[in-house]
Amino acid sequence: MKSLRRLIYPYIAWLTVLIIIPFLFIVLATISTFHIFNSYTFRFTFDSLRFLTDPIFLNAFKNSIKFAGITTLICLTVGYPVAYFFANMKSKNKTLYVALLIVPIWSNMIVRIIAWENVFKPVSILNLFNLSFDMIGSDIAIIIAMVSMYLPFMIFPIYAVLDKMDHGYIEASRDLGANAFQSFYKVTLPLSLGGIVSGIIMTLLPAMTAFALPERIGGGTTILLGNLIEKEIFRGSFSIAATVSFVVMVVMLSLFMLIVRFDKEGETLL
Amino acid sequence: MKKNIYGSSLQVFLTAFTFLIVYLPILVIILISIHGSQYNYDSFKLTFKWYREIINDQQLVDAIIVTLQIAVLATTISTMLGTTFAIGIHSLKKKNRVRMMVLNNVPVVNPDIVTGIMLFIIFRFFRMTFGFPTMLLAHIFFALPFVILSVLPKLKQLDSNLFDAALDLGATKFQAIVRVIIPSIKVGMIAGALIAFTMSIDDFIISYFMKQGEFHNVSTLIYSRLAKRQISSNVFAYNSLVVVLTIGMMILFNSLNQTQKKVRG
Numbered sequence: 372m373k374s375l376r377r378l379i380y381p382y383i384a385w386l387t388v389l390i391i392i393p394f395l396f397i398v399l400a401t402i403s404t405f406h407i408f409n410s411y412t413f414r415f416t417f418d419s420l421r422f423l424t425d426p427i428f429l430n431a432f433k434n435s436i437k438f439a440g441i442t443t444l445i446c447l448t449v450g451y452p453v454a455y456f457f458a459n460m461k462s463k464n465k466t467l468y469v470a471l472l473i474v475p476i477w478s479n480m481i482v483r484i485i486a487w488e489n490v491f492k493p494v495s496i497l498n499l500f501n502l503s504f505d506m507i508g509s510d511i512a513i514i515i516a517m518v519s520m521y522l523p524f525m526i527f528p529i530y531a532v533l534d535k536m537d538h539g540y541i542e543a544s545r546d547l548g549a550n551a552f553q554s555f556y557k558v559t560l561p562l563s564l565g566g567i568v569s570g571i572i573m574t575l576l577p578a579m580t581a582f583a584l585p586e587r588i589g590g591g592t593t594i595l596l597g598n599l600i601e602k603e604i605f606r607g608s609f610s611i612a613a614t615v616s617f618v619v620m621v622v623m624l625s626l627f628m629l630i631v632r633f634d635k636e637g638e639t640l641l
Numbered sequence: 642m643k644k645n646i647y648g649s650s651l652q653v654f655l656t657a658f659t660f661l662i663v664y665l666p667i668l669v670i671i672l673i674s675i676h677g678s679q680y681n682y683d684s685f686k687l688t689f690k691w692y693r694e695i696i697n698d699q700q701l702v703d704a705i706i707v708t709l710q711i712a713v714l715a716t717t718i719s720t721m722l723g724t725t726f727a728i729g730i731h732s733l734k735k736k737n738r739v740r741m742m743v744l745n746n747v748p749v750v751n752p753d754i755v756t757g758i759m760l761f762i763i764f765r766f767f768r769m770t771f772g773f774p775t776m777l778l779a780h781i782f783f784a785l786p787f788v789i790l791s792v793l794p795k796l797k798q799l800d801s802n803l804f805d806a807a808l809d810l811g812a813t814k815f816q817a818i819v820r821v822i823i824p825s826i827k828v829g830m831i832a833g834a835l836i837a838f839t840m841s842i843d844d845f846i847i848s849y850f851m852k853q854g855e856f857h858n859v860s861t862l863i864y865s866r867l868a869k870r871q872i873s874s875n876v877f878a879y880n881s882l883v884v885v886l887t888i889g890m891m892i893l894f895n896s897l898n899q900t901q902k903k904v905r906g
Contacts, residue, residue: 373732374732374814375728375729375731375732375804375814375818376729376732376733377729378725378726378728378729378732379726379729379730379733379741380729381726382722382726382729382730382741383741385785386744386745388763389759389760389763389782390744390747390748390759392763393758393759393760393762393763394759396762396763396766397758397759397762449655449658449659450659452651452652452655453652453655453656453659455652456649456652456653456655456656457656463899464895466895467891467892467895470891470895471660471888471891472659472660472663473839473887473891474667474884474887474888474891475663475664475666475667475884476839476843477839477842477843477883477884477887478666478667478670478843478880478883478884478887479843479845479859479860479863479880479883480843480845480860481845481860481863481864481867482670482863482876482877482880483666483667483670485863485867485872486665486666486667486669486670486673487666487669489669489673490665490666490669494682495682496669496672496673496676496682497669497682498682498683499672499676499682499684499685515662518662519662519663519665519666522659522662522663523663526659572750576750576751576752577752577753579752580752580753580754580755582754582846583845583846583864587867597752597754600754600755600758601754601849604758604761604850612758613758616754616755616758619752619754619755620751620755623750623751623752623755626750627746627747627750630746630750631743637742637743637745637746637749637790638790638794640746640749640750640790641787641790641791641836
């Protein structure tokens, strides 16, 4: 099939134009006066890097780490046992149950965010049940909504590795004298690490960079990195938007290295 | 093997929690879509007027049409291109294949907002007019890697001698791909197409960066109305329809699958 190698050249060109060049533009904008909207004289400057010590940035960075970190931790703690439960289920409808977790993702994300906003507002549809919350702007509201949005993305990759796992390994470890805890800790867990890493990335990165969710549920006062990027790019301050994007990309690439270690061809990413 | 009762009841509890927290917004959406008033929540008034209101809202209808057009086109194009590229990647030597897949997976892992910024930058750089074409290109861009990821495992299961045999028997390369490779990787292509379609109809963040004036898909339209405080319950009605349709389709596929299994024994 060697003769089919030529088929990848257009893909390489496509990826170069749409990923590598914009990436270089972002790097350039971070370390120079480079601007896509208008071309001034080009010189290197670290002015926009100074923004990284600005309290506005530091606050957004801290918020992103806090909300995304807590959300990811909750998703992992809840998601792993659930994925394990689904993977070991004997029911013939097993795939249907897992698929039912996809349905909410088909439902529009913005509409789901408005639904949560409704739940947390004092005057809402919940009044029909004599329930009323006043939680807009609170940390806990943002975290609940984030868990609701991203939990399925933690469950799918872990389920995928656990479902494919050869049960012979577990039986072998039990035959060799390991107790249930030991065989989980020494066999199941290491074999599912690839799924865990993918799940963490699929939850952490979107949560860190979310902007519609913190804006609506946070009542406009909680700023995450995503809000910062969105505001700055449409205000025309390209270099600041690029600098913040660059920070996000550094986080992304370092997490990406982890994935590549466990799963070279990204089979757990689906 | 002894069953760990505590372990499994915790699992059942967490699974129930998962369904509850993931489905709660869906229930709220359905409830709002059948409640008569947008402002009065003293007592429940069953109505289906919001469902009629979908058709009367020309802007929403236009946005639904744009969303569907983009989803169908992006799915078709990314499935065709993705399959072609996957065949190319599969025929590489291991080292280069891994390199290509690492590059392929960058957009998968990349947060949507960064992908949005990158495409925004490059389209601005080429002085492209934002609107339908840029949104379509963007959707093809983020769907492609997923198609490749779902086709590649099927290619690995394929015996590569089959392709060479077809060539030896006089098929052209194109014929060998269409008649030998494609039929064996069909399942992966369908899975990839489904993922592409799902991601396209639901996308907000990347489409948001492709916006231009009054050109909207459903997500960006709702978001812009949100800022203007013009949300009417008809978007909840539209969303409920989508959810009911998906659940119905899934149950149908599941039962079809099972009768198929029974027939095969």
